[in-house]
Amino acid sequence: MKILSIKSILFPTICFALVFTSCNSNTSSSDKSETKSDASYTATIDGKTVKLYTLTNKSGASVSITNYGGRVVSILVPDKDNRLVDVSLGYDSVKSYRKEGEPFFGALIGRYGNRIGKGKFTLEGKEYQLQLNNGPNTLHGGTDGFFSKVWDAKQDGQKLELSYNSRDGEAGYPGTLTVKVVYTLTDDNALQIEYTATTDKTTIVNLTNHTYFNLSGEGSATILDHELMITADAYTPVDSTLIPTGNLTPVKGTAFDFTVAKTIGKEIENVDEQLKFGKGYDHNWALIKNDGKTAVARVKSPVSGIIMEVYTTEPGLQFYCGNFMTGIDKDGKGGKSYPYRSAFCLETQHFPDAPNHANFASTVLKPGETYTTSTTYKFLK
Numbered sequence: 001m002k003i004l005s006i007k008s009i010l011f012p013t014i015c016f017a018l019v020f021t022s023c024n025s026n027t028s029s030s031d032k033s034e035t036k037s038d039a040s041y042t043a044t045i046d047g048k049t050v051k052l053y054t055l056t057n058k059s060g061a062s063v064s065i066t067n068y069g070g071r072v073v074s075i076l077v078p079d080k081d082n083r084l085v086d087v088s089l090g091y092d093s094v095k096s097y098r099k100e101g102e103p104f105f106g107a108l109i110g111r112y113g114n115r116i117g118k119g120k121f122t123l124e125g126k127e128y129q130l131q132l133n134n135g136p137n138t139l140h141g142g143t144d145g146f147f148s149k150v151w152d153a154k155q156d157g158q159k160l161e162l163s164y165n166s167r168d169g170e171a172g173y174p175g176t177l178t179v180k181v182v183y184t185l186t187d188d189n190a191l192q193i194e195y196t197a198t199t200d201k202t203t204i205v206n207l208t209n210h211t212y213f214n215l216s217g218e219g220s221a222t223i224l225d226h227e228l229m230i231t232a233d234a235y236t237p238v239d240s241t242l243i244p245t246g247n248l249t250p251v252k253g254t255a256f257d258f259t260v261a262k263t264i265g266k267e268i269e270n271v272d273e274q275l276k277f278g279k280g281y282d283h284n285w286a287l288i289k290n291d292g293k294t295a296v297a298r299v300k301s302p303v304s305g306i307i308m309e310v311y312t313t314e315p316g317l318q319f320y321c322g323n324f325m326t327g328i329d330k331d332g333k334g335g336k337s338y339p340y341r342s343a344f345c346l347e348t349q350h351f352p353d354a355p356n357h358a359n360f361a362s363t364v365l366k367p368g369e370t371y372t373t374s375t376t377y378k379f380l381k
Helices: 273-278
Strands: 002-004 043-045 048-050 052-056 062-066 071-078 084-086 107-109 120-123 126-129 152-156 159-166 177-185 190-199 208-210 227-230 232-236 282-287 297-300 307-312 316-320 345-349 369-380
Touching (some): 052 159, 052 177, 062 177, 071 369, 208 345, 227 316, 273 282, 307 345
Antiparallel strands (some): 052 062, 062 071, 071 084, 152 159, 190 369, 227 297, 282 316, 297 307, 307 369
């Protein structure tokens, strides 16, 4: 069987079932403000059972995942004072995860993470039209994406295996795609995500995870004070609908330069057409090294002291800083509101709209090939 490798890009010179314990930077692990029973979040959707699966390591850190959309719904890790903090945003009910306009909290994204311009691409001479769910474009697979599917689940201690068969033509994509995603919580507080997929017909695939993070604790007011480093010296500029132009632009001398750590808010209000289009950062960075062993990003909260490092075999990283969050609804965990720029996403990926740009790494998967990729979010203090 041929292995489809995930390769780096070269460029010039250079969101049901859940249960969680709500904590923040001033809540200790012995002062759990809220606990819900698993039964409260068990449901039947499309004739399949939705359940909660909790992975817990030897130090007491834990990750809770539902097989509805493969969503990470809580990540409890120790802060600088060894108090457990939930650093991922989410909801308290299956109903909330299924509402229209829900922002993909914690979801597995497929078949194609990020955007495809006008929802169109051509493969082997045939044009395909996908579902449009983001203005004129397709976002995160369309309205019928993997985030809305009930996955088959099998837990083995600190590992959860999710599988799903996406039928030929689902959401407009060709081929029956057989997908497996394995979540593993290690004893050194790393959440590993391993993806594999095969197809019976030539198709495109670009899987990722859409967890929203606030390392000060979910429900905290801002992430603009977080320090961020991204090991990328170029990014892919976009048009006004957030579709890449096809260019690679050096970050040096721009607000997009995170090669040296700086606060997310430091230059976010700069006068820059790209920041205007994204209402802040909502762009793809072209990573310098994506061997899965070298950190491609590092984020730190000044409040909790929690540090998150990101490792991946993907060539790109989408940094989104919650520019479309409003805080109007108080349906977050424990009735919290999630206001403007109170969370960030670091989505490992192939580039947005890659099927329509020959200079971007290919996302084509053919019969006999196996799509493999991995990403790790590691938490330190």
